[in-house]
Amino acid sequence: MELQIKNLTKEFKDMKAVNHVSFTMDRGVYGLLGVNGAGKTTLMRMICTLLNPTSGTILWGGRDIFSMGEEYRRVIGYLPQDFGYYPEFTPEDYLRYISALKGIKPVAAKRRIEDLLRQVGLENVRKKKIKKFSGGMKRRLGIAQAMLNRPRLLILDEPTSGLDPKERIRFRNLISELAEEGIILLSTHIVSDVESIANEILFMREGQIIDSGSPAELIEGISRRVKVWECVMGKQEAEIYRKRYCVSNLKIEAEGARLRILSEVQPCPQAVQSPLSLEDAFLYYFGEKAGEEHVQV
Numbered sequence: 243m244e245l246q247i248k249n250l251t252k253e254f255k256d257m258k259a260v261n262h263v264s265f266t267m268d269r270g271v272y273g274l275l276g277v278n279g280a281g282k283t284t285l286m287r288m289i290c291t292l293l294n295p296t297s298g299t300i301l302w303g304g305r306d307i308f309s310m311g312e313e314y315r316r317v318i319g320y321l322p323q324d325f326g327y328y329p330e331f332t333p334e335d336y337l338r339y340i341s342a343l344k345g346i347k348p349v350a351a352k353r354r355i356e357d358l359l360r361q362v363g364l365e366n367v368r369k370k371k372i373k374k375f376s377g378g379m380k381r382r383l384g385i386a387q388a389m390l391n392r393p394r395l396l397i398l399d400e401p402t403s404g405l406d407p408k409e410r411i412r413f414r415n416l417i418s419e420l421a422e423e424g425i426i427l428l429s430t431h432i433v434s435d436v437e438s439i440a441n442e443i444l445f446m447r448e449g450q451i452i453d454s455g456s457p458a459e460l461i462e463g464i465s466r467r468v469k470v471w472e473c474v475m476g477k478q479e480a481e482i483y484r485k486r487y488c489v490s491n492l493k494i495e496a497e498g499a500r501l502r503i504l505s506e507v508q509p510c511p512q513a514v515q516s517p518l519s520l521e522d523a524f525l526y527y528f529g530e531k532a533g534e535e536h537v538q539v
C-alpha cells in the first residue's frame with residue numbers, strides 16, 4: 243500500500259507553510275529534514291488528517307484519506323512533537339488508557355502492551371510513574387502509544403528532540419526494527435538521526451521539498467554542484483574564511499584551525515578535497531541555520 247501526496251498546499255493567512263508538495267511513500271523509513279519553520283509539522287498534521295489542506299490531495303491506496311474516516315485511523319500511528327502524557331500514570335496504565343481511546347479490545351490490548359513494552363525497552367519500568375522517566379524513556383513510550391494499533395503508516399514528529407547521544411542510538415535501532423512493519427515518516431533537523439536509517443530523505447525548506455533521494459543519491463547529486471575542501475590555517479585567517487565561505491566544520495587543533503569548506507573552487511592553495519557527507523549536503527541547502535542545533539553522535 244502506498245501514500246501519495248499530490249500538490250499539497252497549506253496556507254495560513256498569506257503564508258504558505260506547505261507549498262505544492264508531492265511525493266510518494268511505499269515502504270521503509272523516510273526522513274523529513276529541515277530547519278525550524280520549514281513546514282514539517284504542518285505537512286505531518288495533514289497526513290494525520292488533523293489539518294485540512296488548502297489544496298491538493300493525499301491518497302492511501304488510491305483513496306482520499308479525508309474521506310476514509312475510521313478506516314484510515316486504523317492505518318496510522320502518530321507521535322506529535324509535544325505528546326501529552328499523564329505524570330502519575332505508569333507506562334502500563336498509559337498504554338491501557340490510549341488503547342481504550344483507540345477502541346482496542348482489552349484482551350488484545352493486554353497482549354499488544356506486553357509486546358510493545360518489550361520492544362521499546364520499557365518492560366522493567368512498567369510499574370514506575372512516567373514523571374520519573376528520562377526524555378528518552380518518554381519518547382519511547384510515545385512511540386509505543388503510536389504503535390498500539392499496529393499502524394502501517396507511522397508518523398513521528400521530531401522524535402529525537404531532547405534525547406542524549408546514547409538515547410539517540412537506541413532510538414535509531416528501534417526505528418530500524420519497526421521499519422520492517424510498514425512505512426515510517428520521521429521529521430528532524432539533525433542529519434545524523436536519519437542518515438543511517440532512512441531509505442529516503444526529503445529536504446524541506448520554506449514549505450517545499452527541494453531535494454529527495456537515498457542518502458547516496460543526494461550526496462552524488464550535490465557533489466556535482468559543490469566540492470568539499472579541508473584546510474588548516476591560523477585562527478584569524480579562519481575567521482575571514484568563515485565569513486567568506488560556507489564552512490561546515492571548524493575545529494581548533496595544535497597546528498591551527500581545521501576548516502571544512504563547501505566551495506566550487508579550491509578556496510586556498512593548501513586545501514585538499516574531501517568526500518561530501520550528508521551533513522555537508524544539509525548545510526549546502528540550509529546554510530547558517532543548519533548549524534544552530536548541530537548534534538553529532
Ligand SMILES: Nc1ncnc2c1ncn2[C@@H]1O[C@H](COP(=O)(O)OP(=O)(O)OP(=O)(O)O)[C@@H](O)[C@H]1O
Pocket residue numbers: 254259276277278279280281282283284285400
Ligand atoms: N496554526 C498556524 N497558524 C499560523 N501559522 C502557522 C500555524 N502553524 C504553523 N504556522 C507557520 O507555518 C510555518 C511552518 O511551521 P511548522 O510548524 O510546520 O514548521 P516545522 O518545520 O515543523 O518547524 P518546527 O520544527 O519549528 O515545528 C511556520 O512559519 C509557522 O509559524
